[in-house]
Amino acid sequence: MKDLLPIADALAMVIRHAPRLPVVSMALSAAGGRTLACRLVADRDQPPFDRSAMDGIATRAADTHPGALLRISGVAAAGVPFMGTMPVGACVRIFTGAVVPSDADTVVPVERISVDNEVASLSASAPVGQHIARQGCETREGAAIVEAGELLTATRLAVAAAFGHAQIQVSRAPRVAIVPTGDELVDVSATPGPGQIRDSNRYALAQIFRQGGAEVVDMPTAADEATALHASLCSALRAADVVVTCGGVSAGDLDLVAPALSELGANILFHKIAIKPGKPLLFATLGEKIVLGLPGNPVSAAVCALLFGLPLLAAMQGRGSPSWQIVRLPLAQGLPAVGARDEIVPLFVTSLAGRMAVSPIATVGSADIFAFSRAQLLGMRPAGQAPLAAGDALDVFLWPTLHP
Template sequence: MLSVTEARDRILALLAPTGSEIVTLAEAAGRVLAAPVVARLTQPPLDVSAMDGFALRAADATVGARLRIIGAAPAGHPFAGSVGAGEAVRLFTGSVVPSGADCIVIQEDTTFDDDVVILNAAGHPGKHVRGAGLDFTIGDVLLEPGRRLTARDIGLAAAANHPWLTVHRKPIIAVLATGDEIAMPGDPIPPGGIVSSNSHALAGFIRAVGGVPIILPIALDDRAAIATAAQAAARADLLITTGGASVGTHDLVQAGLADLGLDLDFWKIAMRPGKPLMFGRLGALPVLGLPGNPVSAMVCALLFGKPAIERLCGLPGDPPPSEPARCTIPLAANDQRADHLRATLTRDADGSWLVTPFGPQDSSLLRRLALADAVVLRAPYARAEPAGTVVDIIRLAACGL
C-alpha cells in the first residue's frame, strides 16, 4: 500500500493546469492568475497631498508665518498656477501638489479665513506629500502568475488600470457515483437502498476549492453501465468516481473503466478511512476513484481531491494545511495505516486549540463528519499517547469542507 504522501505526489505528477481565459475584474476574485499583472500607469501619477491642509514652500513653513491663499485644489481639480514666496494653496486629501510647493501643513495646524492662513506648526520638505510612484510605477510587475486572487488583489489590479485579467480556466470535475443500492435525493429508494450523499457533498467541495462540478447519473453495478456513464466525462478535466473501488464481487469500477482502456497508476492507500483509493488515466482524462462510504469519500477528497483540483486551477497542489492542537483524551497506538480522526475543536484559555476526537470513527457516520471541526492526523505505527499530547490537525472549514 502507498503512503498518503506518495499517493498524492503520484496524482499531482500527472496533472497540469488548465488553459487560460480572460475575465472581468468582477469575475476574477478566487481565480488563479495565468499571466502577470503589470502596472499600466504610475500610482500616484503626481505628487499628492496625504491630508487636508495647505501647500506651500518649506522655506515659508515656520510657526507664525502669515501666507496669502491664492487658490484651492480639490481632488481631481489641480491648481493651474505656481506657489511662490509667501503664498499657499488649500488642498484636500488626494489633491495634486501644485508647482512650486514642496510641503504641506495640515489644516489642524493652521488658522485661516478666505484670504490668509497663519501657521501654528512648522513644516519641512516632503511633509504630508505622497510622492509620484509611491505605490507603484508603470511597468512594475504587481502580481505574479499562480496566485489565487483575493479582493485585495482585485483592488490593486483595478488601481493599475486593468479592467480584465488572464486567469486559468476553472477545471471541470465530473462526479460519478456507482451502486445498485443508491438513489439521488428525492428519487425512489430501491429496496434495501440508501440515498446518495457523496455526489452532492463532493460537488459542494469541488466548488469550494475552485472547480466546476458536473454530477453524472448514478451508474449501476455493471461494468458496461459504468463504462457508458464514464464516457459522459470525456470533456472533463478530472473524473471522480465514488463507490465500487474495493475488491468485492460488485465493486466493478476498475473493471468497467478497464473496458475503456484505464491505465491504472495505483490502488490502495495505507490510510483510514479511505484505503480503497484508485488513480489512473482514461487516455488524457485523469480518474480519481474514491471509496463509497461517505466519510471515506470526503476524507479522500480532502487529502487528494483538493490538491488535485488546485493543481488543475494553476496552484501547486499543496497538502491541506495542518496545525498543532492539544488532544483532550488519550490516544491508542496506531497500526500500519495513517489515521484521520474526526474531532471537535475548542479554544484553551491561552487561545490555543483543544481537540477532542469522537468515539466510534466508523466511515459511514456522516453526521459526525458534519459536526466535526477537524481531523486529527495519526501517523502509521504512532504510539499510544496520554491526554494533553500535542497532535497535528487539519481544520475542515479552512479547506472548504
C-alpha cells in the first residue's frame, strides 16, 4: 500500500535505533529473565569426574560374564566416593551420580544383578565404559557455557550455577512507561458511564513488556487534550527509557500523540506501517529515549507490542537475535486471500492427519480482545497472498510469542 512502510523495514528501523542499556552486576539468584552481558566459562570439567549413570555395581569389564560372582568391597554414593582398593574379582556398590572408582571401568545396572550375602551375581557381561559418563564429556574447563547476549532462562541459570557463577554481568532492565490515552477510559474498578470503557490495554501491555524483561512504570491515563498529553509525555520521558502510548495515533481530530511528540522535538521515524491490525503504529526517538505509539484497539496494541516492542527491548539489552523467529506450520483449515497489507492471524494449535497444525481464530475485528485472548500463536501472511487451503503452510512466529 502506497506510503505505508513495509513491516520488515519497520522492524529493522526499530532495532537499528535501539539504545544499548548499561551493564550492571547482580546476584545469579535475581538474574532470571535478564540478558547476559559477558560470556561465562566453565571453571572445571563437566562432569568433574567419571560419573555413574546408573544404580548398580562398578567393576572391571574383564570380570563380568553371565553367572559371575563378585564380592562387594564397598559403597560409592553421590558425594561420598569409595576411597578403598577394589580387588580383582570384586565390585563396589554404586549409585547414580557417584564417582566411579579408579579400579573400575564399567557399571552393571541393578536390574542385571542379584545380591546375596554381599556377593553380586551377574546375568550378563558388561562392556568397558558402560553407564559411565566420562570426566569432561559434557564440557571442558575454560569452555564457554553461556554467551553474552543470551537470555537467562531457567536452564541457563542452572548452567551458570553449576560452574560457580554466583555474581554475573547483565544488561540493566529497560524501564517502560505505559501511557494510555483517551477520555473514554476509566479505571478497571470503576463502573463505566455512557460511552466509556475500562482501561484494559495497560494490563496486557504491562505483561507483554515484563515478558521482555522490562520494569514497567505505570502512568496515569492521558486526556484527549494537547496540554494534558504534553504534560503526560514529559512525565513519562523523565521516568523511563521507553514511553509506550496507547491510542491517539490514528487520523482523527483527537489523535494528538504525533503532534505532541513533534512539539517536544522528537524525531518521528515512521508513522503508519503496512500491517493489519496495527497500521497506525508510530516510532520516534528523543535523544536516548524511545517512544512507541501503539493503536488504541486492543488487538492492534497487543500485536504491535509483541512484534515491535519486544524486539526493541531485546535489542536494547544486547540480545543476540532480536529479530523475529518464524517457522512454517500446516493449516488445519483454509484462509481467504489477503488484502493490501501484511496480515497477522491469531491461531490455536491443533492437528491435521496426525501432525501438528494451526487453525485461525475467528474475530470480529481489532477490538475483539476476547477472541484474541484464546490465541496460542500468531501467524503472518504477506500482502496480496492468494487463498490458502487446509494443509498449506503458514508462517508462524516462534518468537515473539504470546506466552513466555
